[in-house]
Structure formats: C-alpha cells, structure tokens
Amino acid sequence: MINKVVSGADEAIRDIGDGKTIMLGGFGLCGIPENCISALVKKGVKDLICISNNAGVDDFGIGLMLKKHQVKKMISSYVGENAEFERQLLSGELEVELIPQGTLATRCMAAGYGMPAIFTPAGVGTEVAEGKEIRNFNGKDYLMEYAFDADFALVKAWKGDKAGNLVFRSTSRNFNPVMAMAGKITIAEVEELVEPGELDPDHIHTPGVYVHRIFQGSDYEKRIEQRTVRTKN
Amino acid sequence: MINKVVSGADEAIRDIGDGKTIMLGGFGLCGIPENCISALVKKGVKDLICISNNAGVDDFGIGLMLKKHQVKKMISSYVGENAEFERQLLSGELEVELIPQGTLATRCMAAGYGMPAIFTPAGVGTEVAEGKEIRNFNGKDYLMEYAFDADFALVKAWKGDKAGNLVFRSTSRNFNPVMAMAGKITIAEVEELVEPGELDPDHIHTPGVYVHRIFQGSDYEKRIEQRTVRTKN
C-alpha cells in the first residue's frame, strides 16, 4: 500500500498559500480539523476562502483564523456563534455566502463523485435561487447547483491508516467524508494512526484513494458547544 | 425503534404484482437476494421490469425467473452469462436495456438522495447518448440521466437489525446499498437478523429509514461464478 503519512500539521499544510479555497470538515465544533487550523494560524496564510458548515466560535475552530484576519470569504450554512465574525462581516472585512446545509453537503459529494452539477429543491422561490437555473422535473422545481472546486480539504477522522483510509466516530463524521472526497488535495488528521490492515475494509468510511496526506494529530481539545445533560434520578 | 420484521420472503414480497419494476442487488451472483428471488419464482408473478447489474446464470439468480418467463425487461450493464437469456432476447420475448454500470449505480443513488437527474460523461458520443440531453460543463460533455423510479428494491445484506439497519460483507455490498435507498418499498433479506443495538451505529451501511421490510433468510447457496485460486507453494 502507498504510504501517505506526513510528520504533522505543519508539513501537511505546507503548500496552502494565500487565496486558496479550502474545505474544513466538522459541524459546529464537532469533528473539526483542530491541528490543521492551528497550523494555518501559525503559518499566517491569508485571504482564504473557507467552505465549512459553520465558522467556529470566538476562541476556537475557524474563529481562531478569523481573529487573525486570515479568512476573506466563508461559504457556510450557519454562522455567527462568534462576535468577531459578526464584527468583520458588518465592517465589510469578511464576505459570507450562505447556502442551504444540504446543498453544501451535496455540492461536496458532487465534486467527489465527478458530477459537475446536481439538482436540489432547497431554496426554490427564495433569494438563494437568484441567478440560478431552475428546472422542473415531475412537476417540481429544482435549482441546479455546481460541484465545489476546492484546492484543499482538511478533515478530521477518528482513526486512519497509512494508506489514507479513514474511520469516523459518531456524529463527528458529518461533513468530513464528503469533503474528503472533494478536495484536489485532501489532508486528514486522525486521533489514531494505524498500520494498513488494522482497519476492517468493511468499516472504512473514506477509502484511501481520496486522501493524499495523513497524520496523527495531538492535543485534541474536542470542545463541546452546548453541554446538555440530565441528572441521574 | 420501529420493528420492520416480516416472517420471510413470501410475506416480504406479498404485494409485488405483475408488471412491477423491481431492483435486485448483487454483482454477478455475489450478494443477490436469493430468498426473494425464490419467492418470486414460487409466486409466479409476471411481466416484471428488473433493474439489476446482471441477469444471473441459467440455473441461479435472476436466471431462475427468466426460465419461468417472469421478466419482461431487464435494465442491466452486463448480461448473457445465460443461454436462456440469449434465447429469449433473440426471440423477442425479452427486452433489454443496457446502460453503463456507473450510470446504473448513480441513477439508483439519485433516487435515494432525492435528485431527479444526474450528469455523467459515460456514453457521450456513443449510442447510449441517443435521445439524451447533452450538457457541457467546463469544456466536457455530460449526459443527463434520470433517477430510477422502482416500485420495490430487493437487497441482500450480511447482518441487519429489526429497525432495518443493514451491514454488508465484503464485495457483496456492491449495488445493494444504493438500491436499498432507491426502492419505494425496500425489502432486505439478511443472513443474520439481530436486535436493535447489536450493530455499531458507526458501522451501519444502510440506515433503517431506507428499509421497509426485513427478514432473516435461509439456505444461502452463495454460489461462486468464477472460482479462481492459487495453490500453496
């Protein structure tokens, strides 16, 4: 098997330069590529176009990149759990394109599956439809939405092997597999990097062919955004 | 959880009537719904339109239904490992629509994902493109292909739970998950039916929401089409 291991986040993101379009997996703060984000902050790369369902919070996730003014544009479905985000948006420093969550996911999948465009009814009759081609199938209107074209995809998996195969844990899966398929270069950080053969082929969520670089991350904080609990009796 | 268990193949296929469009999972004889096919043969239902990658062999798989003249039309990517199939085709008893394998798979997926049509370059410039809409994206031509509309999908899984969740084993996965998503009514036969909770949620290939009826099959023959081996030393 092909060995795709790099030493760490710094090496993995070495060629992400200013102005690149990058996808970042995760839903809220769940399943985000923490190590890659830290490395991008450290590197100080600028003018990034970030495709990610959310934009982090003030002091975590993509919020860390926003604070350092590294993001030119966010393409997301839900943002603004984040005061700095709001400030930059209102001041015009930051551009935001809001798209329906399912459209976001499916435009990733389209890229990974080599489909240049897909049809979805989400947004028909709303401002999301403005300027888009509408097409009727079986009496129902659909918008034609294009596959994303991203230079890099940064994803976080639970386990991965040196051949790039990935396994996700629970709902931290979310956008990670579809983004892993969609990047021209896909970088995976994993909590546990294992030898090829240690992952059951039937349990692999993302086949290694989609992953170009992989490394075992460290110091995962895995912050919880809304800690909701019940008490025992 | 919702209990979707039926007593067996006869009950599962009880309402598959003459002229229905059914999908059958499997690749060659690998991962085919053996029990459902037997029940359909026993029931003697006629004029079926079968969507399946292959058409079985003379004495196994869909070949058993062909022998009893139950199939009006096959929609497949590769057929004819089967003398009776060839006879019926040449005599005009059987209609065949051949479509590229990836188009077949993706038209299933489109149905399961609520996408009325997809774009694929497969078949551009060939007779497969005849009468179809061609569209150019980024300098490359694609055919627009429609989602399948199947009354029933018959799939075979390794394990399933009573909530309809399915796990497939090795390459017997093939078309089964995409067809499971695509049937208006999806019937799953499994080698081992377990209680909800026994399957790891992270390892489920087909979520139960796509499966309407499930039963534990019996007497699986799992025939091998091309037995290729090497000898030790």
Place this chain on the structure above:
Amino acid sequence: MLDKNGIAKRIAKEIRDGYYVNLGIGIPTLVANYIPEGINVVLQSENGLLGMGPFPFEGEEDADLINAGKQTITTLAGSSIFDSAMSFGMIRSQKIDLTILGAMEVSENGDIANWKIPGKMVKGMGGAMDLVASAKNIIVAMQHVNKAGESKLLTQCSLPLTGVNCIKKVVTELAVLDILPEGGFKLLERAPGVSVDYIKQATSGKLVVADDVPEMILD
C-alpha cells in the same frame, strides 16, 4: 392559551407510530418529551443521526455525539450514523415522515420565513431550506403573534422566504390550523379558553372558520 410545552404537547399528537421525525430548534425540540406511549418514532438529526436519544447523564457527555442544535445527546438501540450528504439525501427523497420547525412568519399559501431579518445579523438557513423544500409533511410550531403584537399568520410573508408552498399545518398558543391547498388557514381547534374571535383578531391572513371549532384535547 398554551405555553410552549402545550404547543409541543399538541403537536406530539400528530405523530403516528413508525414515523421518522425531524425536530427543529426551539419548541419543536420539546415535542420529543410528549410522544405518546406506545408510539415508536425515530428522531433524525440532520448532522447525521437517526435515533436521537435523550441528553446524556452528567459526566457522560461525548463531544463527538451532538445533534443539529450542537447539544450533547445520546444514541439509542437501533441508531445509525451517516454523513451530511446522506442525511440530506434521505430528507430530499422524503424518507422523513414529519418535519416540525419554528417560523417567524407563515403565509396562507404555505410559504414560510424563518431565517433572515433584513438589517439584522443573518446567521444562515442551516438545514431549514432543505427540510421545507422536501418534507412531505411539515408542521410549524410558533407563537401566533410576534413581540410587537403583529400576526405571524399572513396573506404574504414580509420577510425573506425559507420555502414556498410547503407548510401543511400550524400550531400556535391559540390554535391548530391547516393550510388549505387553495390557500387560507383553516381553523381546526382552539386552545383551551380561547375564542374564535380572539383567533380571528390575531390572524392577519385569510382564516377559514367552520360553524363549530372544537377546543383542543391535550391529554
């Protein structure tokens, strides 16, 4: 007049055995607490889970297991996990039987506005546009009037739309109303102690009232 839990309780009565249900944030989330005994439902969370369980016990929170509201939750026996594309795939292909969500405005032809107020910071539509565009059965849970005392049941929505012609039923603190295929809010039930006249005054869109409008039965 109902409180939020009352609205949730009334909506819970719409749920049938075997339903797959997607619950939005706010009042819809409360519906889970009132699902009648003997009714089996599976809750979908659009971040990638079927079979959402209750909040975890204190100390058992798992950062990798959250719902679409980013709350820590649990799985149940029979749960399944999937990626975002499949999650919206099953929504788009109408495998979810019922969607319950909140709204800022609903119009008499079933349009809904619930994501954007011009001039205010816009957080985004999340999965709402996908849900309303595809769900076969959508119930809106909301207050009948806004904080300024204006009706939220309108002839036409004034706010940017989330979806058109998609809402089937509205449950508020005052009433249960169906949206008629030909347009108009058909008053089906009054909240306990609320008069038809009161509902008429609180409804700006076309209200269709039969001779006899029963009071809700909540238990």
Place this chain on the structure above:
Amino acid sequence: MLDKNGIAKRIAKEIRDGYYVNLGIGIPTLVANYIPEGINVVLQSENGLLGMGPFPFEGEEDADLINAGKQTITTLAGSSIFDSAMSFGMIRSQKIDLTILGAMEVSENGDIANWKIPGKMVKGMGGAMDLVASAKNIIVAMQHVNKAGESKLLTQCSLPLTGVNCIKKVVTELAVLDILPEGGFKLLERAPGVSVDYIKQATSGKLVVADDVPEMILD
C-alpha cells in the same frame, strides 16, 4: 512479436509508484503479475474494492469477495470496500490514475470500440463506458490485428463506440503507440524483432513514425 504476457509486461512498465489502477478483463488482468518491485500500486475493482489482492489459496475462496470479472480474490492490508455508486464516483472524479483495458478497435483520434458487434449477442458495456469517459490516462492492451487479419488501429472505428477521444496509448503484440492530440498513432517502440514496415502494414489508421523507433526493453 509479444505474447499476451509480453504485452502485459510492457504495460506494467507504465505504472508509477503510488498509482491507483483499474485493470480490465483479459490481457489487462495479467499486468498485475508484472508490476516492478518497489512500485506500490493499488488495484481498483469497480464492483467496490480498492486494494485487490491475488487469488485465494484453494479452499479459502469467499463467495462474498470477487472482482469485476467475478473471480474469487483476496484483500490486502489497507484494502477498502465501498458500494457501486462510490466506486464509479471515484472513477468519475478521476481519482484512478491509470485504466488499462482491452479493445476491438481504436481510432487515430482516440475513440475506442470494445463492447458490441452488430449481429452478435451483446453482453453489455459493464463499466467500460464509465471508465473510458472519465479516466485521465487510459492504455489499451490488444492484438494489433483481428482474427481476420484486419488492423484494429483505424482511421475511424467501424464498430459501435464505447467512448470518444479518450485513449492515450496502445500496446499490442507489435508496438507501443501514443495517440497524438492532433490525431494519429505515434509509433514509440517496436516489439523485439518486429520491423517498422511490418507495423505499417498492420496499421490502418494514420501512423506517425520517427526516424528511429527503438525496440522495446522488457526487463
């Protein structure tokens, strides 16, 4: 002149370290036997497997584990299994570096015909149309002439097409030829003992021959 194994051996030299490769049925399958040492490749089988291993030892066949030719096979450390939609998804999105397949005819502009002979029982295109429409690099492995002695390298294909303008290279028992972007078969190498004239005679389409055409080096 090469035998089938010779053709496979020559094609194997086109494979680079780290390639993901899809091998068609026939001669292409044999290529797996000649992959040079130190070259890591991952074989894709379009029925849903990356990392195809050798045939199983006798008695260890698994009916659930086959390749696209329906042969019993094995997995390797690092293999992954997926469904047919993902399999063709990765083909369509050009994640497979090299596709090697057989052909009945290839034309000088890169068209290929390999699935249908009018008047004969048609078995179908299987995954061939998907592969040729999407693969970024396709090598055809075939005999230079058919059983009737007619060239299979043509100006235009006479048989129904599998794909247009897609073949980059052809390796036959006689020669290695590139298909030029502007059209034409560029003769790159002769099989051991085969003359340029012999290849000229066996090639019906436009043949572009440089002054010096080296003999293949197979080892």
